Amino acid sequence: MSIISLQDVTVNFEDHTVLKSIQLEIPAGESFVIVGPSGQGKTTLLKVMAGLVTPQNGKVFVEQKEWITLSRKERLSVLKKVGILFQKNALFDSLTCVQNISFPLRETTELSDWEITKKAEYFLDAVGIPHARDLYPDEISGGMQKRLGIARALALDPEIIFYDDPTAGLDPITSRKIIELILKLKREKGSTIVAITNDMNRAFQMADRIGMVVDQELVITGNPEQTKNHADPRVHQFVRGLLQGPLTATP
Amino acid sequence: MIALIAETLTGLFTPPFRRKEFFQQLYFVGNKSLVIVVFCVCFAAVVTILESSFHMKMVIQNDSMVPGFAALLILRELGAIVSALLLSSRVGAGYASEVGSMQITEQIDALKMLGIDPVNYLVVPRFLACVLGGMMITIVANMACIFSAMAVSQLYLGYTPSMFLTSMQRFVDFKDLIFAMIKGACFGGVIPLVACYFGFRCQQGAEGVGRATTNTVVVSSIAIIVIDFILSYTFSYLY
Numbered sequence: 330m331s332i333i334s335l336q337d338v339t340v341n342f343e344d345h346t347v348l349k350s351i352q353l354e355i356p357a358g359e360s361f362v363i364v365g366p367s368g369q370g371k372t373t374l375l376k377v378m379a380g381l382v383t384p385q386n387g388k389v390f391v392e393q394k395e396w397i398t399l400s401r402k403e404r405l406s407v408l409k410k411v412g413i414l415f416q417k418n419a420l421f422d423s424l425t426c427v428q429n430i431s432f433p434l435r436e437t438t439e440l441s442d443w444e445i446t447k448k449a450e451y452f453l454d455a456v457g458i459p460h461a462r463d464l465y466p467d468e469i470s471g472g473m474q475k476r477l478g479i480a481r482a483l484a485l486d487p488e489i490i491f492y493d494d495p496t497a498g499l500d501p502i503t504s505r506k507i508i509e510l511i512l513k514l515k516r517e518k519g520s521t522i523v524a525i526t527n528d529m530n531r532a533f534q535m536a537d538r539i540g541m542v543v544d545q546e547l548v549i550t551g552n553p554e555q556t557k558n559h560a561d562p563r564v565h566q567f568v569r570g571l572l573q574g575p576l577t578a579t580p
Numbered sequence: 581m582i583a584l585i586a587e588t589l590t591g592l593f594t595p596p597f598r599r600k601e602f603f604q605q606l607y608f609v610g611n612k613s614l615v616i617v618v619f620c621v622c623f624a625a626v627v628t629i630l631e632s633s634f635h636m637k638m639v640i641q642n643d644s645m646v647p648g649f650a651a652l653l654i655l656r657e658l659g660a661i662v663s664a665l666l667l668s669s670r671v672g673a674g675y676a677s678e679v680g681s682m683q684i685t686e687q688i689d690a691l692k693m694l695g696i697d698p699v700n701y702l703v704v705p706r707f708l709a710c711v712l713g714g715m716m717i718t719i720v721a722n723m724a725c726i727f728s729a730m731a732v733s734q735l736y737l738g739y740t741p742s743m744f745l746t747s748m749q750r751f752v753d754f755k756d757l758i759f760a761m762i763k764g765a766c767f768g769g770v771i772p773l774v775a776c777y778f779g780f781r782c783q784q785g786a787e788g789v790g791r792a793t794t795n796t797v798v799v800s801s802i803a804i805i806v807i808d809f810i811l812s813y814t815f816s817y818l819y
Binding site: 415 | 685686687689690692693694695696
């Protein structure tokens with residue numbers, strides 16, 4: 330049973346088509362990784378799935394419910410099952426680390442202040458930044474901000490988690506640690522993951538299945554082994570990072 | 581903009597009601613703007629008295645009506661509009677840059693993904709705080725204006741406070757204060773709506789935030805002056 334389903338989705342920005350007739354089924358519990366050259370619409374695809382971008386054509390289903398037809402109340406109940414880590418983390422800069430995690434709990438649950446604080450501290454521990462409890466996002470490093478973003482995304486125990494480039498701008502060791510953290514939390518919670526990355530090593534580490542966004546389409550390349558040996562020359566070039574091939578590098 | 585106004589007005593009656601955010605914003609609008617507003621309106625009142633006296637002496641060789649005339653001008657126009665224009669540059673610019681920064685750093689999207697309506701969370705408390713804050717600041721600004729006008733009348737024109745108040749009583753009605761409060765509330769309401777509108781539409785980068793801030797100050801100042809005309813015209817039928 331698919332937890333996310335995209336049927337013939339097309340997204341245009343003004344007169345420019347970003348995504349064209351995208352078809353995708355993501356089963357519950359899967360770790361699906363989106364790769365592809367910069368500026369091809371990976372984040373847009375993720376935002377379509379998350380309901381932040383409404384496609385001009387096609388249907389988007391999350392938990393068998395079509396985003397666009399949901400009432401405000403239904404939408405809220407679906408959103409409680411969805412967590413997201415944004416590319417730039419989107420942390421609330423006027424709140425401390427513990428308040429950033431407490432905020433969604435305070436807004437959407439009936440928990441007491443004590444329970445909220447305990448839960449927020451548990452997630453700070455889980456992502457390995459308990460010492461940053463009372464610091465503001467600007468006062469912590471990029472890696473710690475990522476961890477805090479992950480903690481906030483997980484705060485409501487979501488069934489689906491979207492990660493938009495969780496290792497962007499991080500050194501290889503921190504990147505690896507972040508992916509291990511994501512996978513550890515996935516194993517503990519049994520959630521479905523949809524992640525974007527441009528780092529193929531991290532994609533192979535994380536993915537059950539990989540899809541590549543290129544030329545307005547989504548090419549499902551299969552599991553990491555199938556992706557490495559995929560016949561499409563664009564996939565071949567991207568996976569190996571070759572300069573020669575059908576893809577042209579964006580400056 | 582119309583959609584934002586409609587959503588904000590609907591949000592006033594839709595839970596959750598965000599008391600904490602409202603009081604934070606009221607503190608920002610009221611307390612933190614008060615000194616600047618009072619300082620500026622006092623100088624505006626002094627200029628009004630001096631200019632009125634100069635012109636009345638030139639035309640009718642008598643400035644006995646200056647206190648009453650100035651008090652009327654202060655209550656009907658000066659207190660409310662100077663306060664509102666100062667608020668639009670201080671509070672409006674602050675709101676636009678705050679919401680604009682949230683927009684470009686995806687914090688607005690993060691709110692949506694947490695199931696929080698950005699209009700309910702950001703606009704409604706600011707709107708309410710500015711309406712109430714605008715009204716209160718107008719009252720305080722008018723009082724400060726009147727006192728400074730009274731002081732300068734005594735110092736430069738020789739009218740004692742009791743002469744000033746007697747003259748003021750002849751010209752000024754309680755209705756003037758009510759109308760000034762209505763103006764303050766309306767001007768206050770315009771500022772967060774314009775600021776949040778440009779903040780939500782903010783494009784990428786620092787330049788986008790700068791543009792949103794500039795547009796907010798320009799558009800809200802124009803809107804305040806146009807609304808002032810509409811309200812003054814409407815009130816003229818109620819005297």
